[in-house]
Amino acid sequence: MPVDGRIPTLSRGTTAEEVATLLRDLIMGGTLKPGEQLREEGLSAQFDVSRRTVRDALGILARERIVRHYRHRGSRVVLFTENDIHDLYRVRKTLEGSAAAKADELTDAQLKVLTEAFENLADATRAGNANEIVSRDLEFHQAVVGLIGSPRVDDFFAGIAVEMRYALSILESTYHESSKRPAEALDEHRAIWAAFVNRNVAEATRLVEAHADSNERLLVDAVAATDVVHLAP
Template identity: 30%
Template structure:
């Protein structure tokens, strides 16, 4: 499934493209059963869709889809940071700093996939530290659905490294215990991508 997931996220399988089991079976050289299971898992993760008689297709994103997804992510990730008020932050800050360092390395290499992976790691560390399991499960789904959007945006704007700058700012705010400011900065960090993503909507 990992190779198929990567193909969806990176756009090798284009939005709206039909994913025919027989074609995938030949491409990955595995039997139909594992292919079907992988497609079902990708459907659960929100990366592909399925319809009777049409089969599986790579998810497409309308303007409303993008706006709904990012506004919900921003709201819930803000709450995840707010949940850190009673948490021990030293260990979290140390992990975030390590993620930021790895992210900077990937940025310098121009490695979109590596940069994106560390971007996800940063957000996952904060969400996990919130200790809110329903929130964690919900955001895991939303963040997975956002992966192709993030990749599409980064492939055009990687050199700017804005996400890394925001992550460093959030890390410093958490280090100083300024939870409310860190929460609002997290929300703004996610919503800042909306205009650029909406401009790409016809390509997604």
């Protein structure tokens, strides 16, 4: 079992949600790699929980689109394709572009939420914790989408948030922006924040699209270079 020795033993009372949380953290942190197989029997023994609990946990992660189940081959950590990346960023650019189009209509209350999200990202960048930076980065973009002012759009973005965080963690593990170019990465987000604060529709639109395009290109390259685990079915 590829994850032996890397996962703590859990109690028999552990729920599927708790197992899913642990596996999710291992995927986001790169311990479980793209393409790695997740065998129910091995995880059940490792966690000391039932196979049903493991199966339910994998189902949670499958719905979040970071685990995929293959018929007769079991479950594996998602290995993004180039088409996956383009599709994910098509959604992101559509939503953030819609937010940018409303930049001149934003209220002070809405901008306060965006400012708090940017400040949290800045604090995480200064602290230098890569996982925290990835989380705060996603929360900043979630706050941008929140400027649309639609609870249904917010719910939709929340539905792809785990998948987006996985994409951002692949970017971080490949390019190590938090350690190699922390100031530059933060400056890109600062510019987006400033464009919204200044209620500048044209600048906000240009910057969110440029930032997403840049990340999309990097992620396509990162996926091609990802340290993939190929296991026999």
